[in-house]
């Protein structure tokens with residue numbers, strides 16, 4: 001392998017830049033040329049390639065987002081898009097590809113692998129919903145963003161004796177809500193993995209009223225349903241003053257945490273190492289504080305979700 005390509009795809013995640021930096025610098029140290037592919041699979045189809053030198057990745061570790069930019073490419077899901085992508089890799093002499101992204105992007109990497117491309121994936125998603133890795137790049141920073149916001153909301157909630165419903169990201173997976181809710185002292189946490197009805201919520205809130213608690217923090221993952229609807233139900237059923245905060249894309253931005261920078265860096269190095277050693281069709285996961293190689297086939301076949309057993313086990317904490 002003489003020339004490898006790197007792309008970031010799907011939702012950006014803080015820490016992706018650390019992975020790019022590690023891939024470029026470690027690759028160059030091994031005598032490899034590293035090509036940055038812009039805008040994910042879309043840029044692969046449209047031939048948006050540039051050589052990345054050591055200096056091109058200076059001053060980026062502290063930045064969120066991704067210097068290569070990203071996209072959710074519909075075209076790449078089609079046979080024709082994948083055919084053009086492979087043709088472009090061949091045309092530019094790229095004999096190994098590193099894909100940094102979430103579930104959908106790793107599925108794309110697996111498709112390329114099945115069509116003969118040497119490919120290694122790196123899990124990058126704030127959702128932490130990727131099977132085969134304890135953590136994906138960006139999750140830690142996103143949770144820090146969420147608890148930062150909750151700390152601030154708590155001040156005003158207490159001052160006004162209000163109930164806040166805070167909506168966080170996570171369409172099918174509640175890791176952000178579960179983890180940040182748990183560590184910020186939320187009073188109720190709602191996630192897609194655990195269906196919960198309104199009587200549970202109102203009973204919990206009534207119980208808190210009985211204990212003379214005057215304000216409440218409810219954290220809800222977006223996949224559960226609209227925070228506005230939940231807030232309205234609480235107001236109607238209990239007659240308490242409710243406010244809604246939808247955190248949205250604030251969660252995805254900002255300077256990556258030490259943890260995200262660190263796992264991204266080691267995963268980046270490991271991805272290059274394994275590609276050069278002839279491994280392909282794998283994702284570099286993070287398990288037991290080390291990078292590990294997991295077959296992409298397993299990554300795309302399995303789903304990682306919050307365990308309902310774990311949820312109920314710690315429910316007494318809120």
Ligand code: F6P
Nearest residue numbers: 011102125126127169170171252
């Ligand atoms: O997958 C990451 C994520 O941030 C999800 O948590 C969220 O549901 C989705 O992306 C939002 O996507 P977009 O930025 O395309 O609106």
